[in-house]
Amino acid sequence: MDYPQEQIDELKRYCSKVSALTEGNATFLFLEQLRLPDGSEPAACDALLRPFLGADGYPSQLYFSVQVKSPYAKNWNVSNARICEKNWFAFSWKINLASPTLAKILVAHLTGFTKEK
C-alpha cells in the first residue's frame, strides 16, 4: 500500500523519521520519536500509525512504544500488541474523519491526550 509522498512529508514534521513497515498485505508507518502534546511524559516516543481499518473495527489506530502519561487518564486497552516485530500500546480512541490525510489522522489521535473523553 502506497501513501502520497506529500502526506508522508507532512508526517515528517512530527517525528525524526518515517518509514514503512509491512505485515501481511498491510503497510504501517513507523514514526520514530514522535512529538507528543505538551504535558505528555515522555515528550516523544516511537509510534506506529495504522491509517486503515483494522480487525479491531477502528478506522485507524496509533500505537505507542510505551504507555504515555498525560494530563488526562486514558483507557490503555491495547498492551504489548505484537505488530511488525515490535510491542505496542494504544488507548481507546476512535476517530472518524470526513477527508483524512495521514497528518490529520495522526493529529486526531494525538488530540486524545488533550481531552478527558
Add this chain to the structure above:
Amino acid sequence: MENKEVDILEFAERGEDVPHATVYRVRIDGEVVKIETARPTGELLLSKVGKRTCAFELIEEFVDHKNDVVEPNEEIDLRKHGLKGFITAHKEIVTIFINGDPYKIERGNRTVAEILAKVNETPEGYVLLEEKSGPPMPLPPDQPVKIHGCEVFHTQAQSGGSS
C-alpha cells in the same frame, strides 16, 4: 559629498539637520543598529532588534520629548529634524494567525473558545492546534492559552472520542 556613516542622535542633540549618508546609526531601545536607507519602514526597524509588528509597536522619540507611534508600513524619514531614536512597546492588542489569516486579540491568557471564535468555530466542533517550535499540536480545550502576539494556530474538525 555624502557622509559614509552618521549617528542621528548626535545631530539631534546638536540641533543640526542630519546629512545624507550611506549608513544611518539609529538607537532602538538603546541598541545601536545600522540602517542603509534614509527612509526605512517601521517593520524594518523592528526587525533590526528581533521584534515583529504582530506583537510590538515602534515609537519615534524626539529631543523635545515628543513621541509618535510609527505604523508598520509607514516610511520614516531618519533625517527628520530632532529625531533621536526609537523605543518599542509590547502591544496590548496583538495579532495572531489562524489557518494562515491574521486576527487581532488581547494579549494575555485567552481561552481556546475565544481563539476559535475568531474563525467562527467552537471547541465542540473543532480542535485548536498551535505551531510552536515544531508541527501543529493539539491544545487542551479547557486550559488557557498564553498570547504574547504572533502565535500561529490551525484548526481541525473534532473527530475522535473514547470508544
